[in-house]
Amino acid sequence: MTRRAGAVLVAVLVASVSASCGGSGDETSAAPTTATPATAAPATAAPATEPPSTPPPTTAPPTAPPTTAPATTVPEPEPEPDPDQVRDAATLQAYVAEAASFTQADTAWLLPDDLDPSAGGAPGMTRYVFRETSAGVVPTLVEGPIGRQVRCQDPDLPCSYRDLVELHASGDPIPDALSITADQLGALVGQLDTLAAFAIRHAEPDAACAAGFVSDAIQTPNMGSHFHRARSFLDGFDPGAPEILIYAPSDGSLVNGPLGYCAGDVWIGPDLSLVGTAFLLPPDVVGIEHPEGFTGDLDNWHSHFNLCRGNARGRDAFVTRAECEAAGGSWFDAIGWMLHAWVAPGFDSQLGVFSMWNPTIAPVADPDAVRAARQVRGSDFPDGARQSLITNFAFERTLTVDVGQSIYFNNVDSVPHTVSAGTPDDPDLASFDSGLLSPGDNWELPTSEAGTFSLFCALHPDMTATLIVD
Ligand SMILES: [Cu+2]
Incomplete structure (x- = not known):
């Protein structure tokens, strides 16, 4: 939702006596x-x-x-x-x-306390994303940071997994924009290597099924389908053991509908390729503030609110709880802190290893186009x-x-x-x-x-x- 006013001149404020409307109410x-x-x-x-x-x-x-x-005999008027x-x-x-x-909508939604908005602004640091529903406007997403973070979603910056590996190996000066020391970069690359090794062990969806991951059956554009493992939620943050593996159809298609399911150790559905990983840390495990996470400040966590997942059309929806459940969806007041990490071979994200959206995942697009389409500020930002x-x-x-x-x-x-x-x-x-x-x-x-x-x-x-x- 955006709204713009017509041109308004900023005029010099005219001094005037105090108006009677001060303290117009709270x-x-x-x-x-x-x-x-x-x-x-x-x-x-x-x-x-x-x-x-x-x-x-x-x-x-x-x-x-x-x-x-007034006549002189009349009291002086106001x-x-x-x-x-x-x-x-x-x-x-x-x-x-x-x-x-x-x-607000009649929903029990949960927002992190003490959000620091100081870094807010395009293309989206700490901020809410709102959606209009039949019951009013509700927040559906909030992005980190609480505390210092660096958003590195510029294709010109070396922030993809492969870029970071090469930057570390080269010993070249690290761009200031990354706000990371050489030692921190080394530690981060080590964490990502561990994560990549985990990902490669689960390159086939059958491996995910066998390891206890469950498909959400929803393919999100520029993201893929999330397979989660509930028992991993209890462990807190482990960079080598993500709670979520992300797959997408190997033919590059974008399936508009339920994607498939695990039957025991076997994936039943279209041929899938591993495209990435993600972390999900419930507040009742890690607390309301987002976790420390990876070394450095590049990991931008987010949390969903008022989300209806997996309705009959296989897409997330922004509706009321009643509408969601009537449509057969799964309702979430709030989901814990989440973070994508794009470490799968062939799906290196030029918007950064921790970007929300990965332009190499269907529908494949130019990174700048994906970033522009996803910016908080909207297409009418002047x-x-x-x-x-x-x-x-x-x-x-x-x-x-x-x-x-x-x-x-x-x-x-x-x-x-x-x-x-x-x-x-x-x-x-x-x-x-x-x-x-x-x-x-x-x-x-x-x-x-x-x-x-x-x-x-x-x-x-x-x-x-x-x-x-x-
Ligand atoms: Cu106000």
């Missing part, structure tokens, strides 16, 4: 897990702000005092309300009322814009852009927010105002003048930030 900030079901209305976000050239109302509010000078202030106050109150009707996440009930405290550069806000929180000009005590919505941004909504704020500006969220007065345009 009614909507209840923890998502305690929300009650109702008619979630993510698509009803307010329209884009009016351009600043819109003239203020010309008629005074009904309560306005007479504009003629100052006449500024029409801009009256309008802003009404708008802010409308946002609060509208946001109060927003609820060229040259600065991306800024709204998450954990906070803006980035200071946003700095060049004159003319726009800011692209992404609401990756679980509740609505707004990006509104001014402060809670002194709003100036005529300068800019996003309207309600539901979870997953994006909003672009162009800039046209140098200056320092304040912005705030109409729903959460603690959410303020400074915008520096220079």
Whole structure:
């Protein structure tokens, strides 16, 4: 879901007396897990702000005092309300009322505490992915890190398994972007070699069946079909013993439907090739924070939420629990921390050994095309814009852009927010105002003048930030 406003000029904020709408309420900030079901209305976000050239109302509010000078015997009247202030106050109150009707789906979903969003942004570090369902917008994925990680999903960087092996063997300088020392690289390659040896021992799906792995029967594009071994979940993280082996049809096809199954030690289904491995660590084994994992910071873990697996069509679906179970799917409130590791010969991922998607797996595609298609920022991310996440009930405290550069806000929180000009005590919505941004909504704020500006969220007065345009 993305939404973009029309062009909005950033005007110099006009100093005005304090508006009466400060502290516009925090009614909507209840923890998502305690929300009650109702008619979630993510698509009803307010329209884009009016351009600043819109003239203020010309008629005074009904309560306005007479504009003629009072007689000297009459007590001095209240100052006449500024029409801009009256309008802003009404708008802010409308946002609060509208946001109060927003609820998450009635699902018991689990999100990691203490997510650090500081590294957020394209192409996706810590962030939520939201999906719209018939019951509202729900988070379906969160990606690591908690703590420091390096996303190495650039085909130009040596981050595939084979690249890392060759880099280690060469003794060449390690690109700074990998943020890894030579010793750490050696340790990582050693771990991956151990993993690759495990993978090769299970090159045939029969070997996986014999070892107790169970097929999920679902072939995910650019990923394959996951065979998991439940008893491995209990062991914690062992780089040489992944919980999951990943296979895909050897003919390169993308099967649209149930893939097959293990009958004892024998795979019944299309001819499969091993394409990769994955790790799955349930929170009740490793805790809510994602595991330390592999040496270095290249391993980007993720966790799924509100996921319906394996319905009759052999595809994951984003539906409610009731709809999932009615369709014969398996429902997961939350799946533990997961990590792909592409170490199978012939399926080296140029988006990195730990990438979410592997362009060598059906449907085979150019790495850049796969990466572009999977970026969090969406296809309408404006060229040259600065991306800024709204998450954990906070803006980035200071946003700095060049004159003319726009800011692209992404609401990756679980509740609505707004990006509104001014402060809670002194709003100036005529300068800019996003309207309600539901979870997953994006909003672009162009800039046209140098200056320092304040912005705030109409729903959460603690959410303020400074915008520096220079
Ligand atoms: Cu807010």
